[in-house]
Every structure is written in structure tokens, then in C-alpha cells.
Amino acid sequence: MDIxxxxxxxxxxxxxxxxxxxxxxxxxxxxxxxxxxxIKKVGQDDPRRLTHSLKVGLALTxxxxxxYARPIYDGFGVSGMWAVLTVVVVFEFTVGGTLSKSLNRGFxxxxxxxxxxxxxYFASLFGKNGEPIVLGILVFLLAAAATFSxxxxxxxxxxxxxxxxxxxxxxxxxVSGYRVNELVVLAHQxxxxxxxxGATCMLISIFVCPVWAGEDLxxxxxxxxxxLATYLEGFGGVYFQSSDSDGMGTGKSFPQGYKSILNSKSxxxxxANFARWEPGHGRFRLRHPWKHYLKIGALARQCAYxxxxxxxxxxxxxxxxxxxxxxxxxxxxxxxxxxxxxTLKALAISIKTMTDPYSSANTHVESSKAAMKDxxxxxxxxxxxxxxxxxxxxxxxxxxxxxxxxxxxxxISEAVHELSQLAHFEKETVEPTVxxxxxxxxxxRGIIQPVLDGDSTANDNVVITIHEIISTDxxxxxxxxxQHQVPKPGQKIEAL
Amino acid sequence: MDIxxxxxxxxxxxxxxxxxxxxxxxxxxxxxxxxxxxIKKVGQDDPRRLTHSLKVGLALTxxxxxxYARPIYDGFGVSGMWAVLTVVVVFEFTVGGTLSKSLNRGFxxxxxxxxxxxxxYFASLFGKNGEPIVLGILVFLLAAAATFSxxxxxxxxxxxxxxxxxxxxxxxxxVSGYRVNELVVLAHQxxxxxxxxGATCMLISIFVCPVWAGEDLxxxxxxxxxxLATYLEGFGGVYFQSSDSDGMGTGKSFPQGYKSILNSKSxxxxxANFARWEPGHGRFRLRHPWKHYLKIGALARQCAYxxxxxxxxxxxxxxxxxxxxxxxxxxxxxxxxxxxxxTLKALAISIKTMTDPYSSANTHVESSKAAMKDxxxxxxxxxxxxxxxxxxxxxxxxxxxxxxxxxxxxxISEAVHELSQLAHFEKETVEPTVxxxxxxxxxxRGIIQPVLDGDSTANDNVVITIHEIISTDxxxxxxxxxQHQVPKPGQKIEAL
Numbered sequence: 001m002d003i004x005x006x007x008x009x010x011x012x013x014x015x016x017x018x019x020x021x022x023x024x025x026x027x028x029x030x031x032x033x034x035x036x037x038x039i040k041k042v043g044q045d046d047p048r049r050l051t052h053s054l055k056v057g058l059a060l061t062x063x064x065x066x067x068y069a070r071p072i073y074d075g076f077g078v079s080g081m082w083a084v085l086t087v088v089v090v091f092e093f094t095v096g097g098t099l100s101k102s103l104n105r106g107f108x109x110x111x112x113x114x115x116x117x118x119x120x121y122f123a124s125l126f127g128k129n130g131e132p133i134v135l136g137i138l139v140f141l142l143a144a145a146a147t148f149s150x151x152x153x154x155x156x157x158x159x160x161x162x163x164x165x166x167x168x169x170x171x172x173x174x175v176s177g178y179r180v181n182e183l184v185v186l187a188h189q190x191x192x193x194x195x196x197x198g199a200t201c202m203l204i205s206i207f208v209c210p211v212w213a214g215e216d217l218x219x220x221x222x223x224x225x226x227x228l229a230t231y232l233e234g235f236g237g238v239y240f241q242s243s244d245s246d247g248m249g250t251g252k253s254f255p256q257g258y259k260s261i262l263n264s265k266s267x268x269x270x271x272a273n274f275a276r277w278e279p280g281h282g283r284f285r286l287r288h289p290w291k292h293y294l295k296i297g298a299l300a301r302q303c304a305y306x307x308x309x310x311x312x313x314x315x316x317x318x319x320x321x322x323x324x325x326x327x328x329x330x331x332x333x334x335x336x337x338x339x340x341x342x343t344l345k346a347l348a349i350s351i352k353t354m355t356d357p358y359s360s361a362n363t364h365v366e367s368s369k370a371a372m373k374d375x376x377x378x379x380x381x382x383x384x385x386x387x388x389x390x391x392x393x394x395x396x397x398x399x400x401x402x403x404x405x406x407x408x409x410x411x412i413s414e415a416v417h418e419l420s421q422l423a424h425f426e427k428e429t430v431e432p433t434v435x436x437x438x439x440x441x442x443x444x445r446g447i448i449q450p451v452l453d454g455d456s457t458a459n460d461n462v463v464i465t466i467h468e469i470i471s472t473d474x475x476x477x478x479x480x481x482x483q484h485q486v487p488k489p490g491q492k493i494e495a496l
Numbered sequence: 497m498d499i500x501x502x503x504x505x506x507x508x509x510x511x512x513x514x515x516x517x518x519x520x521x522x523x524x525x526x527x528x529x530x531x532x533x534x535i536k537k538v539g540q541d542d543p544r545r546l547t548h549s550l551k552v553g554l555a556l557t558x559x560x561x562x563x564y565a566r567p568i569y570d571g572f573g574v575s576g577m578w579a580v581l582t583v584v585v586v587f588e589f590t591v592g593g594t595l596s597k598s599l600n601r602g603f604x605x606x607x608x609x610x611x612x613x614x615x616x617y618f619a620s621l622f623g624k625n626g627e628p629i630v631l632g633i634l635v636f637l638l639a640a641a642a643t644f645s646x647x648x649x650x651x652x653x654x655x656x657x658x659x660x661x662x663x664x665x666x667x668x669x670x671v672s673g674y675r676v677n678e679l680v681v682l683a684h685q686x687x688x689x690x691x692x693x694g695a696t697c698m699l700i701s702i703f704v705c706p707v708w709a710g711e712d713l714x715x716x717x718x719x720x721x722x723x724l725a726t727y728l729e730g731f732g733g734v735y736f737q738s739s740d741s742d743g744m745g746t747g748k749s750f751p752q753g754y755k756s757i758l759n760s761k762s763x764x765x766x767x768a769n770f771a772r773w774e775p776g777h778g779r780f781r782l783r784h785p786w787k788h789y790l791k792i793g794a795l796a797r798q799c800a801y802x803x804x805x806x807x808x809x810x811x812x813x814x815x816x817x818x819x820x821x822x823x824x825x826x827x828x829x830x831x832x833x834x835x836x837x838x839t840l841k842a843l844a845i846s847i848k849t850m851t852d853p854y855s856s857a858n859t860h861v862e863s864s865k866a867a868m869k870d871x872x873x874x875x876x877x878x879x880x881x882x883x884x885x886x887x888x889x890x891x892x893x894x895x896x897x898x899x900x901x902x903x904x905x906x907x908i909s910e911a912v913h914e915l916s917q918l919a920h921f922e923k924e925t926v927e928p929t930v931x932x933x934x935x936x937x938x939x940x941r942g943i944i945q946p947v948l949d950g951d952s953t954a955n956d957n958v959v960i961t962i963h964e965i966i967s968t969d970x971x972x973x974x975x976x977x978x979q980h981q982v983p984k985p986g987q988k989i990e991a992l
Contacts (some may be wrong), residue, residue, distance in 0.1 A: 036992055042647050049647045060663070061632050064671040068628045081668055088639075088664040132564045136557050143584075144553035149544045151538050167556070168584040175560040262801070266762045302804075309805030312798075312900045351663035379885040389875040389888075395895050396885070400893035404808045492738070 008227075041139055051209045052093050059087050059204045063197055079189040086197030091205065096213035096274025097279075098205040103277070104162030109194055112166040113187045115142075116173025120183065123174075135174050144165050157273050168267035184482065212281050214290060215272035218351065221293050224264065224300045225348040225412070227257040231307055232405070233341030236334025237400065239314060240326060261304040269295045283354055289422040296415045303408040309400050313394060326395045332375035335400045339357065339368035340409045347416045356420045356427045361413050368406045524635035547705045548589055549984055555583050555700045559693055560906045575685035582693030582704075587701065592709035592770025594701040598694035599773070600658030605690055608662040611638075611682045614958075616679065639663050651884045653769050675938045708777050708825060714847065716767065717789050718835040720760065720796045721908070723753040727803055728901070729837030731762025732830025735894065736811060736822060750807065757800040764793045779819040779850055792911045806897050808934040811892060828871035829891075832898045837862035844913045851917045852923045857909050871895055 043050050053243040066080040090101040143407075146167045155163065173183065185207050231254065239252055277291040331399075343364035350357030379399070539546050562576040586597040619630040640662045645651050669679060701707075703808065727750065771786040839860035846853030875895070900968055960987075 007635055036645055038648070042644075043793060046647075049644060053640040055664075057636040057642040060667055061636045062638045064632060064667065067671050082671070084667050084671065085664060088660060088667065097722070136560060137558055140553040140557045144549040147552040148538075148545060148549035150536070151542075164584060167552075171560065171580050171584065175563050177578065190700045207864045261795075263759070264761045301758075304809075305801045305804045306808060309897060309900070310799075312802060312904075313896065376886050379889065389892070390872050392885075393875065393892055397893045397896035398888055400809065400889050401805060404805070405943045408808075430598035 017100045022370070036360075048209070048211050049093075052211065055208055056087075056091050058208070059091055059200050060084065062204075063087050063200055064283070066193075066196070079186070079193045081193075082190050083197035083200075086194050088203055090198055090238050091201045092372075093276075094204050094211050094213035094216065094271070094274050096271075096278040099200050100274060100277040101161050102159070102202050104159060105165050106195060106198055108162040108165035109169045109191055110170035112236060113173055114189065116137075116170045116459075117183060117187065119170070119174045139171050139174055142170055153167060157269075161424060194340055206279075210276055210281070212284075214278050214284050214288060215282060217268065217275055217290065219269040219282070220264070220268065220454055221296050221300070222348045222351040224261045224297065225351070226345045227255075227471070228300060228303050228307065229341040229344035229348060230255050231258050231341075232337045232344065234329070235337040235341075240330045240334060254314075256306050258307050261300055262308065266299060268294060289419065292415070292419045292422055296419065299408060299412045299415055303405060303412065306401055306405050306408060310405075313397050325392045327373065327375040327397050328381070329375060329378050329395060332371050332378050333399050335404055336368050336372035336375065336406055339364045340369055340402075340405055343409050343413055350420065350425070351416060354423070354425045355419075357413070357416050357426045358420075361416070365410050366411050368409065372403055372406050456489060524904050527572060527597040544705070544707050545589075548707065551700050551704055552583075554704070555587055555696050556580065558700075559583050559696055561720055562689075562692070568652075570598055575682070575689045579696075581694035582690050583697055586694055587697045588770075590707050590709035590712065590767070590770050591951050592772070594697050594773040596654070596770060596773040597657050598698050600655060601661050602687075602694055603689060604658040604661035605665045605687055609669055609687065610666035612666045613679060613683065614668045615666070618969050633961050635670055638666055639846040643700075643825060653765075654772075658664050680939065681719050692758075702775075705779070708774055709767045710774050710780050710784060710972060711778060713764065713771055713786065713789050714780070716760070717792050717796070718844045718847040720757050720793065720846070721840045723757060724796060724803065725837040725840035725844060726751050727754050727837070728833045728840065731806075731824070731833040731837075736826045750810075754803050755801050757796055758804065760793060760797065764790060787916065788911070788915045788918055789856065792915065795904060795908045795911055799901060799908065802897055802901050802904060806894055806901075809825060809897070821888045824877070825874050825895050828867050828874050829898055832864050832869035832871060832895075832902055835860045835867055836898075836901055839864060839905050839909055844911060846921070847912060850916075850919070850921045852921045853909070854916075857912070861906050861909050863906065868902050871899070933940050 063083045066083055086102075086105060090098060092098045092101060092106055119135065119138050123131045123138070147164050150163050151158055174380060176183065176186075177255045216479065272290045272294050275288070278284075280288075343361050346361040346364060347357050352363065379396075382456050508780040522849075562579055582598075582601060586594060586601055588594045588597060615631065615634050619627045622630050642659050646656055646659050671681065672679065672682075714829065730751060768786045768790050770782070773782075776782045776784075840858050842860060843853050846857065902953045
């Protein structure tokens with residue numbers, strides 16, 4: 001039997017090898033198809049990538065003309081090379097990136113060129129033998145100091161490339177071995193070709209299908225809020241409805257878009273850095289408060305962390321919560337997350353349309369806070385005698401984290417409101433038309449706090465009458481709803 | 497009174513202005529001092545920054561000698577410039593960064609130079625008039641295609657700089673307007689100076705106080721685990737002890753070191769990218785599984801998200817949990833977080849010392865899982881009739897998230913174990929000496945599940961006898977402790 005199986009193995013091996021050889025052309029074909037697909041995907045993910053590539057090609061071809069237009073070539077000679085070099089190195093995806101690099105390069109070249117000339121002159125005072133030593137020391141000191149300055153976060157963020165070019169130009173000029181009067185001509189040629197290359201890049205990046213870093217940041221923040229909103233709006237439905245089937249454990253039906261927010265910090269920061277270099281464009285003025293977007297981004301990340309924690313809790317496949325308890329908190333939890341979702345959606349729309357979010361978002365914030373208080377009452381009301389705390393816990397934890405999310409969403413709402421004031425968003429004119437298609441909604445479905453037979457340490461037991469308030473989406477309603485949560489004398493109100 | 501206050505305001509204003517003028521030299525001094533302080537801080541945060549700056553200065557000075565050593569200068573002429581350029585652009589903080597850029601630059605220059613020569617030859621076939629047009633088209637196409645390729649994540653991660661230099665060199669060579677035989681000389685000069693500059697950088701970065709990206713990644717991952725451990729080890733003490741004072745709400749006493757882990761993804765990825773370019777160094781061989789560190793890093797981030805959620809819950813200043821209930825779960829929760837912390841610390845040490853973590857970490861993983869099950873029993877045992885669920889919730893949520901953390905830590909432990917196998921960590925030889933100074937510790941403090949008068953849907957009520965098992969830090973103990981959690985027939989065990 002052992003020999004038999006070895007023979008079989010061998011036969012299988014050779015069959016497999018032959019199959020692989022025969023499959024080679026097919027594999028090559030598959031490889032080509034997959035490469036073509038990934039090229040298509042990269043292009044489709046962001047069609048501006050294709051435009052950008054064509055723009056770089058265009059800029060480079062334009063600058064190359066320097067070499068073919070005799071009159072220009074005679075003026076600049078080999079220095080024309082610097083124009084090509086500048087275009088390749090300076091042309092970035094966003095306008096802000098291109099501007100930042102061009103301006104950094106221009107100023108750094110000018111400054112370092114002047115300093116280099118000075119250093120050359122200074123060194124020449126030391127005579128034929130002293131000159132190289134003095135120049136060597138100067139280059140060493142300046143290069144070391146400038147390199148060290150690149151470790152400062154502020155310089156790193158804005159002038160990193162400038163410092164690099166500064167070291168480069170200073171060393172080249174100081175060390176080149178030309179005499180000073182020759183150098184001035186050379187420096188002039190080089191600076192003008194760099195300016196020419198930089199200007200070509202700037203003009204093309206601004207006027208041919210521009211990609212504004214500021215606009216990207218603006219859209220990225222709005223879309224992050226939308227991703228959070230999508231999760232939260234769908235959350236209640238998926239979590240509470242799917243509990244009877246086994247679909248809940250897998251957590252597959254929850255949209256996972258929010259995960260991209262978790263690691264969004266670095267890209268947001270670089271966009272904000274670039275955005276500061278950009279001139280006013282579209283709806284954004286020159287001094288648009290770009291830095292404030294980072295604040296909203298950080299809060300959105302905070303919210304995403306909470307969602308990640310929820311996802312961790314409900315993703316654990318062996319949680320079997322008490323259905324009875326889940327049913328009790330379903331209403332308030334679903335409303336909390338739905339209202340948070342609506343708030344975030346309203347904020348995202350307000351950022352997108354650049355209108356003041358106050359009335360539209362605030363209604364939902366108030367509703368979500370009301371729902372949060374409802375949850376508290378539902379928790380108080382839940383009869384616990386016959387329930388197992390371990391079975392209650394998963395759903396209770398979800399509720400508890402949702403409370404944190406409500407707070408986080410409120411902060412986001414405040415931050416967006418601040419942004420709207422800093423950036424002079426338009427005021428909304430007609431308040432009641434925020435979402436006219438929405439049917440009037442019961443804010444409080446009426447929760448009765450039963451008389452518990454507990455010990456009297458913490459809670460006076462109060463019977464609360466049923467309130468049914470029809471929401472018409474104005475911030476006053478939220479306040480009206482809050483009225484029944486005014487503490488009765490002697491009753492301790494614990495917010496969750 | 498109104499006039500009076502205006503006069504006072506004026507007087508105050510002038511006094512203030514005069515004070516500000518007088519304070520100018522003082523302000524300048526303060527500014528200088530603060531700058532000096534920040535310089536000192538940047539240097540002290542990582543002393544290797546200073547070394548790096550000096551190394552760049554050294555490399556640049558060495559390469560500049562090209563211009564002064566007559567025999568070399570006569571050989572290369574102005575092309576010596578490319579050596580300076582290469583040093584400035586290529587010298588990175590880590591060895592891997594420098595190698596990656598040097599090699600990218602070298603190969604890209606060679607390839608693009610050859611292609612450029614080909615393009616020049618090809619274009620010359622079209623005659624005097626056709627040549628610039630053909631060259632223009634070629635440059636446009638190649639630049640556009642190469643720029644587009646930079647959007648592919650794999651190329652972006654490893655060959656971004658190479659592609660840039662490829663475009664640069666190709667354009668320069670194709671467009672330069674030299675005849676082909678002149679170009680060959682030029683290309684040869686340029687390539688050799690670039691190699692010279694690159695080699696200087698590589699040698700200095702490898703042999704003068706090298707900063708290895710791989711070692712940095714290795715240390716960063718270990719220190720991240722340690723930060724998590726510090727939080728978790730201290731957590732129980734701070735959270736449960738401070739509850740009687742008002743210090744809990746502020747959350748100030750929790751170490752906030754873990755926050756830096758939340759956004760560690762990009763830096764870890766770039767380190768891992770650079771590490772792949774590095775030769776074997778110190779305890780790391782050439783094909784060290786650097787990619788696997790990213791997996792551990794991702795799990796550590798996952799754990800940090802959970803901690804962030806906990807921090808959110810306990811940071812809310814208006815939570816007033818039930819002390820009674822907190823007391824009931826204190827034991828198991830404190831043990832869970834402490835054991836998780838110990839696990840992580842053991843894993844961090846095992847990474848640092850490159851020894852197999854199996855026995856040391858596994859003991860703690862088992863203990864934390866045992867504590868997790870204890871928590872379940874504690875929850876079942878907690879008498880809920882007289883407690884308010886809203887008051888219980890904060891502590892219960894903390895417990896519930898801790899359970900998630902235990903699972904996450906277990907995954908981290910598995911990942912580190914995998915790493916230890918992939919990277920051939922040394923096996924531990926003497927098992928019991930892992931932490932000999934630690935006093936024997938009660939793993940289970942004996943939790944009695946009382947007979948509850950609940951409904952009989954879910955739980956058969958079982959009286960569990962008290963176990964007191966002295967831990968001697970061997971994995972078998974964990975199993976022994978688990979024995980009392982073996983389900984009785986008919987009893988449903990729900991893991992948290």
C-alpha cells in the first residue's frame with residue numbers, strides 16, 4: 001500500500017508538471033489580463049490620475065522645446081537641462097503640492113546661490129591653499145545644520161524640499177570651482193531656467209484640469225462623515241433585526257467603509273499642508289481655515305474608533321445575547337444610531353454645499369440625545385430579576401458605546417458649526433424644508449418606568465407618564481422632549 | 497460709571513502697550529531661548545538625528561573633494577556635479593532608505609540612459625525635421641506612462657524614486673541635442689559620478705553609526721506592545737481604586753502612551769519597506785520576515801482602538817457607576833487587564849531579546865482567559881434585583897471591552913509566536929525562571945455562583961466550589977484552573 005501510494009504520488013506529480021507546462025501560455029495570458037485589469041482599476045479609482053500623467057507629459061514636452069528653439073537654446077545652453085529637471089521633480093498630483101515644491105525650489109535656489117557666491121568670495125580671501133579647506137568646512141557646517149533643521153516638525157511639514165534644494169545649490173555653487181564672475185552668469189542662467197520650468201508646472205497644474213488639495217481635503221472630510229453616517233444609519237436595522245438568524249455573528253452585513261477613516265491622519269495632514277499653498281479657488285478663498293478640517297477629521301477618527309469597538313463586540317461569533325433584553329433597548333438604540341447617522345449626513349451635506357448646518361443637524365443631535373436619555377429609562381425599566389447579566393452584556397455594551405458615539409457626534413457637530421463660522425458658510429434660509437419628505441416621527445415612544453422593588457439607596461422610583469410628541473424637525477422640539485427628564489425633587493438623574 | 501470705566505480701559509491699554517514695548521528685548525530673548533530649547537529637544541528626542549546631520553555633512557564634503565583633486569576633476573569635469581546632487585538627494589536617515597534610493601537611482605539612470613540613447617538613434621532615422629517631433633512624442637508617452645505607474649501601490653512603495661529618476665534621465669538624454677557618440681561619453685561620466693556619490697552615501701550610512709530601519713521597526717513594535725502593557729497593567733488599579741474619589745472622571749492617571757499607536761500605520765509601513773532593502777545586520781538576517789511585523793503592528797493598533805473605547809467610557813465625567821457592582825467584578829477585571837499587560841510585556845521582551853515567547857506569554861494568556869471566564873461567573877452571580885442597570889452599565893462595558901482586549905492580546909501572542917518561528921528566535925531553555933521574583937499568585941480567588949431565583953430558560957443554577965490554586969507560572973496551571981468551568985450536563989456555557 002505504501003509503494004502503491006508513492007507510485008500514485010509520482011504519477012500525480014508528473015501529470016501536474018505536464019499540466020503546468022501546458023498551462024504556461026494560459027498563465028501568461030492570465031498575467032497580462034490581470035495586469036490590464038489592475039491598470040484599469042487604478043485609472044477608474046481616480047480618473048484624475050490619467051489626466052495628471054498626461055499633464056506631466058505635456059509639461060515635459062513643452063520644456064523640452066527649449067532645446068529645439070534655437071534662440072532660447074543659445075541663451076541658456078546646457079542650463080536648459082535644469083528646466084527639465086525642475087519639471088520632473090516639482091510636478092505633483094495636487095496644485096498645492098506643485099506650488100509648494102516650485103516656490104520652495106525657486107526661493108531655496110536663489111537664497112543658496114547668493115550664499116554660495118558669498119562663501120566663494122569669502123574663501124578666496126584665504127588664498128590658493130586655504131580656499132578648499134575653508135569651503136570644505138563651510139559646506140560641512142551648512143549641510144549638517146540644514147539637515148538637522150529638517151527634523152523640526154514645522155520645517156519638515158512645509159519647507160522640507162526647500163531645505164534639500166538649499167543644501168544642493170549651496171554645495172554646487174560653493175564647490176563648483178568656477179571664478180565668481182563666471183558663476184554669476186551661470187547662476188543667472190540656472191535660476192531663470194528653474195523659474196521657467198517651475199512656472200510651466202504651476203501654470204499647467206493650475207489651468208489644465210487642476211486637482212486642488214484643498215478641495216480634496218474638503219471632500220475627504222465630508223465623505224468620511226458620510227461613511228460614518230452610513231454605518232450608523234444601517235446599524236440598528238442590521239444589529240437588532242438579524243439577531244434571530246445566525247447572520248449577526250459574522251458581521252458581514254455592516255458596511256465596512258468606516259475602516260478607511262482609522263488611518264486617515266497622514267493623508268489629511270499632507271492635504272492640509274498643501275492646501276495652504278493654494279490660491280483661492282472655486283468656493284474657497286485664500287485663507288480658508290484648512291487647519292480646522294484636521295480637527296473635524298480627528299473627531300471623525302475618534303468616532304471610527306468607537307465604531308471599531310462596537311464592531312469588535314458584535315463580531316465575536318459566540319455572543320448570544322438575551323433577545324428579551326435586546327428587544328427592550330432596541331427602540332432607543334436604533335433611534336440613537338439612526339439620529340447620529342442623520343446628524344452626520346446633514347453635516348456632510350452642509351460641508352459639501354457649504355451651508356450653515358445649524359438647524360438641520362441640531363434637530364438630529366437633540367433627537368439623539370433624547371434617545372440616549374430614553375435608553376437610560378429603558379435600562380432602568382428593564383426587569384432584571386430573571387435575566388442573566390452575562391446574556392444582557394453584549395447588547396448593553398453596544399448601547400453604552402452608542403452613548404459615547406452620540407457625544408462624539410455632538411462634538412463633530414460643534415466643530416462643523418465652528419468651521420461654518422470661520423469659513424463663512426451660507427446661512428440656511430428656509431428652515432422647515434430640511435427634509436420635508438420625512439414623515440413626522442415619534443421622538444418618544446413613551447417609556448414607563450415601572451415601580452421596582454429595589455433597595456432605596458440610589459433611585460427613587462418614579463412613574464413617568466407617556467409622552468408622544470410629533471417631531472416637526474425644529475430644534476425647539478428637542479427641548480420640549482427633554483421636559484419630562486427634568487428631575488423630580490429627590491430623584492437623582494444619572495446621565496449615561 | 498460708564499465714562500469712568502472707559503478711562504480706566506484707556507489707561508490700561510496704554511500701560512499695556514508701553515509694557516509690550518519695554519518687553520521687546522525680553523521677548524526676543526525668550527524667543528531665542530525657546531528656539532534653543534526646541535533645538536535641544538529635537539536632538540535629545542533622538543540623538544541619532546545629530547549624527548545623521550554630521551554624516552550628511554561628511555559625505556558632501558568628501559564628494560566635494562572631487563572638484564579639488566585635479567586628476568579626478570580632469571576625468572569627470574562638470575559631471576562631478578552629479579555626485580554632489582546624488583549625495584544630497586539620496587542620503588536618508590535610515591540605511592534602508594539610503595540603499596533604496598541609491599540603488600533606485602543607479603539602476604534607473606542606467607536603464608533610462610540606455611533607452612534614451614535608443615530613442616535618440618531611432619529619432620535620428622526620421623531626418624532633421626522629423627527628429628524633434630518623434631522625440632517629443634516619445635518623451636510625452638514615456639513620461640505619461642511612467643507617471644501613471646507611480647500610482648500603483650506596489651511601485652509607489654518600492655520604486656517611486658526610481659521611476660522619477662527614470663523619467664528625468666530619459667528626458668535629459670533624449671532631448672539633450674547632443675550627437676549619439678558625444679552622449680555615450682557624457683552618459684558614462686554621469687553614471688560613474690552618480691555611482692561614486694551613491695557609493696559614498698551607502699558606505700557612510702552603513703559603516704558610520706548606522707541607523708537600521710529594520711532595527712527601528714523591531715524596536716517600535718516591541719515598544720508599542722510595551723505601551724499597551726503599561727496601560728493594561730495599571731488599568732485595574734487606577735480604575736477600580738479611584739472610584740471613591742472624584743479622580744476617576746478626569747482619566748488623568750491613565751498613561752496615554754498608547755495613543756501614539758493609533759496612527760502608527762504609515763511609519764511602520766515605510767520602515768518595513770526600507771528594511772527590505774537592508775543587508776543582514778546585527779541579529780537580523782537578510783530575509784528577516786519584516787512583513788510579519790506589520791501584522792503584529794496592525795493587531796496592536798486593534799488593541800489600541802479598544803483601549804481608546806475604554807478610555808472614552810471612563811473619561812465621561814458624569815458616569816457614576818454602582819460601587820457595589822464594581823466591587824463584584826473588580827477581581828476578575830483587574831486580573832484580566834493585568835494578565836493581558838503581563839502577556840504583552842512578556843511578548844515585548846521576547847521580541848526584544850529574540851527568544852521564543854511561548855511558555856512565558858502563554859501562561860499569562862491562559863490566566864487572562866481564566867479571568868475572563870471568572871468575569872462571566874461574577875456577572876452571573878451578581879445579584880441584580882436591587883441594582884439599577886444604568887448604574888451597572890459603565891463598569892460592565894469596561895468588562896465587556898476588556899474581554900475583547902483579551903481576545904486581541906491572544907491574537908497578538910499568536911502572531912508573535914509565528915514571528916518567532918519565521919525568524920528563528922531562540923528557544924527558551926529554562927522555563928520556570930521566567931519571572932522568579934514574582935510571588936506565587938492566586939489565579940482564582942474562588943467565586944461562588946449562587947442559586948439564583950431566575951426563570952429556567954437559560955441557566956441551570958450550579959453551586960461551584962471554591963478553588964484556590966497557587967500559580968507557579970507554567971502553562972499547565974491554566975488548564976488546571978479551567979477545570980471548574982467544564983459545563984455540567986444540561987448547563988449552557990456562554991463565553992463572553
